Amino acid sequence: MSESVLASGAARVFTAIASLSALQAVGYLFLGVVVGLLGTWIYLYPYSSIVSSSRNLPGPPSEHFIAGNLLYLTRREHPRPIYQAWIDKYGPTGRLRGLMGVQRIYTADPVAISHIFQNADQWPKSKSTGIMLRRMLGNGLITAEGTDHRRQRRVLNPAFSPRAVKEMTPIFFDKARSVREKFAQLLEEPTNEARVLVNMDTLETHENGGPIDVGLLMEQATLDTIGAAGFDYDFATLFSRRSELLDAFHSAIKAMQASALVSALQNRFVLFNALPTPGQKLGKASRATMNRVGDRIVAQKTQAITRMGIEKDTDIGTADLLSRLIRANMATDLEDRERLTHREVQAQICTFIFAGSETTGVALTWALYRLATNKSMQDRLRAELVTLGEHPDIDEIHGLPFLEKFTREILRMDSPVPAVGREPASKTTLPLSRPVRGRDGKMIDAVTVDKGTEVAILIGNVNRDPAIWGPDAHEFNPDRYDSPALASVPGVYGNLLTFIGGPRNCIGWRLALAEFKIILFTLLRAYELAEVPGTELRSETTLGIMRTRSNHEGLVVPLLVRPVGE
């Protein structure tokens, strides 16, 4: 078509628009919007139902035009019970609608999950989560994919080895003692919110003690620990210090939450990338601060290591994860293409904070709460802990059988990450060990999954699957580990899916276990715990990690605490 024909066509359209009355123009505009919305709906719902390769999978009808079946995300509810209801009704693998009606699959099938974890290149992280996390954390280990991920993981692995974690135990003991001191301080001077609970008559039964917000303290203790163990940085949140890095980090999380829906839209419709949302502005400002502080930390560490010589292993101030990474990255036997760039090294700082604090914090909160509500279990665990001296070796701590069983049971029942998302890089087949009945009535033992279809891997549901754990799968029972598990799970620790499996398993799992056990060891030997009467707990999700909250105004999870033996 020639330019002159186009120009005359456009001129005719403009003349036609100019000749319309205002009322007619509004009418056409309205019609345009209606047609646009209808077209979008047909594209997202009936059309995608016909063309999707996984259309025969059973699953719930869509509940909401925009949120699909993911209303629980907008309400930040725990996904496990919601998925469990679908598993019970439709089977362990099913189809549902994601944001904007996008086709999505869920699975709690161990073979399908193992297949996804073992084929990490074919099954990268879901795009929407990846985009959101990368904006906040940069290209660190948790967001990198493919060869970038393999390169980073190779250089980072030694920093998380059993030996490295063992060498970090003095840091965990140091932070655990700080929490213990904080308990003593708060018993002397309770916070205003805790004082409200003291006035309740019901607390009189717990003599010589008082309520402490252990939920908040566990969040703070794990942040302080990852600051020290991760990059030798003293957040001192336990002692109310403000930190520029942490403030920026928390603002970035807020920005990501604010733009969760926009991110989903941006991922699907490129035009939305031009939207200047307030969340994006806040995110950019926080990222700039995190980059500036991160650059300074990396520069200081690099100078210290260069001064000391990279062969020197773990001197004071260089036993942390970042120092170990910088040292490994400077190794002379590494080719340049195998090294992490400066930006990638720096991105690990926020990666460690994001992946390594709240996860362990929430597990510790559940541990203390479960012990407070089960006095005999608490006494049994304490009796075992006092058999060791004040400063045991981590191997001695790992050798305590009941502590190990209790830790596993917390991580099984109260998995801090309830689900992870993956999507195939190209159309592929997912094998199922537990076939499901398709919408056409026939059994399905393998699902074809289109490129980009997100699959939710239901960690929390697999961890409580009666087919694996027996009919009491939903009960808290550490002694279940005395008999071997009924079936095996593709997880890296304890037959659990909590730290997932395959090449993208949680690199910090050994560190998390050591920190978890040392904090419990230190607190339980010194303090007894009881429940604040009338406490109800609920879980919230923030960017895929569970947080535990109570019904007590201004308090995360309060417990009654008193020194042992008083």
Ligand code: HEM
């Ligand atoms: C109880 C505590 C923890 C739990 C339940 C947990 C769970 C997980 C899970 C489920 C993943 C996989 C996420 C995905 O691929 O979508 C993961 C990855 C990761 N975790 Fe943990 N984590 C914990 C503690 C830690 C700690 C203490 C660190 C220390 C820095 C850490 C660092 C990481 C990193 C860097 C990754 C990305 C690994 C990779 O992709 O290669 N985690 N974690």
